[in-house]
Amino acid sequence: MKEKTDPHDELLPNLFRSEYARITAVISRCFSLEHFETAEDIASETFLKAAEVWSVNGVPENPRAWLYTVAKNKAKDYLKRVSIFEMKVKGEIELEESYRTESLSQSERDIVFTEQAIADSQLAMIFAVCNPANSTEAQISLALQILCGFSIEQIANAFLAKTETIKKRLLRARTNLRNDNFRIDVLKEDAVQSRVDVVLRTLYLLFNEGYSSQSGNRLISKDLCLEAIRLTLVLTDNPLTNTPEVNALLALMCYQASRLDARTDDTGQMILFEQQDRSLWNQEFIDKGIYYLVNACSGNEISKYHLEAAIAYWHTTPADNDKWEHILQLYNQLIITEYSPATALNRTFALAKVCGNERGIREAELVALYGNHYYHALLGYLYADIDVDKSIAHYEEAISSTRSMAEKKNLAKELERLTRVKTGS
Amino acid sequence: MKEFVLIFRRSEKSDLKPSPEQMRERMDWLAGIAAQNKLADKGRTLSVSNAKTAKPGNVVTDGPYAEIKEFVSGFIVVKAETIDEATEFAKANPILKKGGTVEVREVITFPVESQD
Secondary structure (H helix, E strand, O other), rough: OOOOOOOOOOOHHHHHHHHHHHHHHHHHHHHHHHHHHHHHHHHHHHHHHHHHHHHHOOOOOHHHHHHHHHHHHHHHHHHHHHHHHHHHOOOOOOHHHHHHHHHHHHHHOOOOHHHHHHHHHHHHHHHHOOOOOOOOHHHHHHHHHHOOOOOOHHHHHOEEEEEHHHHHHHHHHHHHHHHOOOOOOOOOOOHHHHHHHHHHHHHHHHHHHHHOOOOOOHHHHHHHHHHHHHHHHHHHHOOOOOOOOHHHHHHHHHHOOOOOOEEEEEOOOEOOHOOOOOOOOHHHHHHHOOOHHHOOOOOOOOHHHHHHHHHHHHHOOOOOOOOHHHHHHHHHHHHOOOOOOOHHHHHHHHHHHHHHHHHHHHHHHHHHHOHHHHHHHHHHHOOOOOOOOHHHHHHHHHHHHOHHHHHHHHHHHHHHHHHHHHHOO | OOEEEEEEOOOOOOOOOOOOHHHHHHHHHHHHHHHHEEEEEEEEEEOOOEEEEOOOOOOOEEEEOOOOOOOOEEEEEEEEEHHHHHHHHHHHHHHHHOEEEEEEEOOOOOOOHHHO
């Protein structure tokens, strides 16, 4: 045992983030059932017990192994209780009983927390959760909650939606899953075909949630990104899911991840792209990005992930005359393929780089995303050398509309600079 | 929000293949509409060389030409509150610089029985 540690420090919350979903996935799959909420209860109870025991006895040598053992025992206890209940109540039906006992002992044997078992369970789980019985948004919300252990607040941030909306959406989605005989099966080709789009979108959102984390906590942010990469790697490891599109998504993640250490300083403050210390970019990730992007180009398919990966590739190259022209053309294709507010704003930024800030302002104002802090930050940036009053007004609007402290700080710094410019001091 | 079809027409056959500069300009224009979330359908570009017209009496002629020497080169569908807003998109299309025209037509939606 290590020395006694306060369980309310960062360890337990971080473990909860990474292990809650794993424990739920492994147990759910072993139950072979629609009772994934029981698995969630077991995972919750496991963490409750950890909080109690660790505050008295200190944190165990290997906290993950401790959690897995407790969860496994709780799952076995549950199965035993169910089994006794089944025998007493339904004992007279011999055939069914012997079948059940057999399948239960089978389940008990299967509760293992090896890396492989965790990966397989999570992949099977996400394909099960992404059920076409739910709307795309509901599938994503649900997968983020069950597979990735996202809180309702984090899901709301990822969707730029109200927490109340997400809460209702999750309740409805869970009901739909139950009504649709939710099962976690071995992956089959048709399930992959019909669901891979939603699965990829979920992983993409998971990565973005980490990459642009509202928390401003570098560790959590990195953890989420690496989690998304790990899950996507599970897809490339499986021949059924190792498609050009999956490789493109992985390339995108690797390029973005290469900048994780460069984009915040030691106090968690965001460093804008142009001011980043490029020696902090992780060359290993950039090389992996190139590797997966080459893999992604093995077919004729150009998905939005191909376009975004190509944009991320250009960002890793030194500035030359054509760089922004390439980026603009890729954003043009991307926005025509699929609208999103973030793409619209990024595309406008690239347009301003190529065609000048005045044209940028004209098109940015047409994009008209009032109340979106990126929108106001973009206009603040574009107006800075053209109309300082308008620039200041937009930065103020941006500060009041973002919930992220890290971004508030960054925007305030720029606002301060502009105010100095204005007063001539 | 209503939908409008923008129909592109050109009259001259010269330099059928647009220059990279023209392609870029058109792409910027189209993406500008998409960035406002007002692109309902990115439409299609239509071939001029591989075209025939079927006429009454089992007559088929080569080419897309109607009576006037003008042909449809493509279309897109945009979303707009009014036909004037849709026409603003049309007015910014680079085809106008090359003597082409853009026709703006509202899409008629027939009343569908409400499901609610």
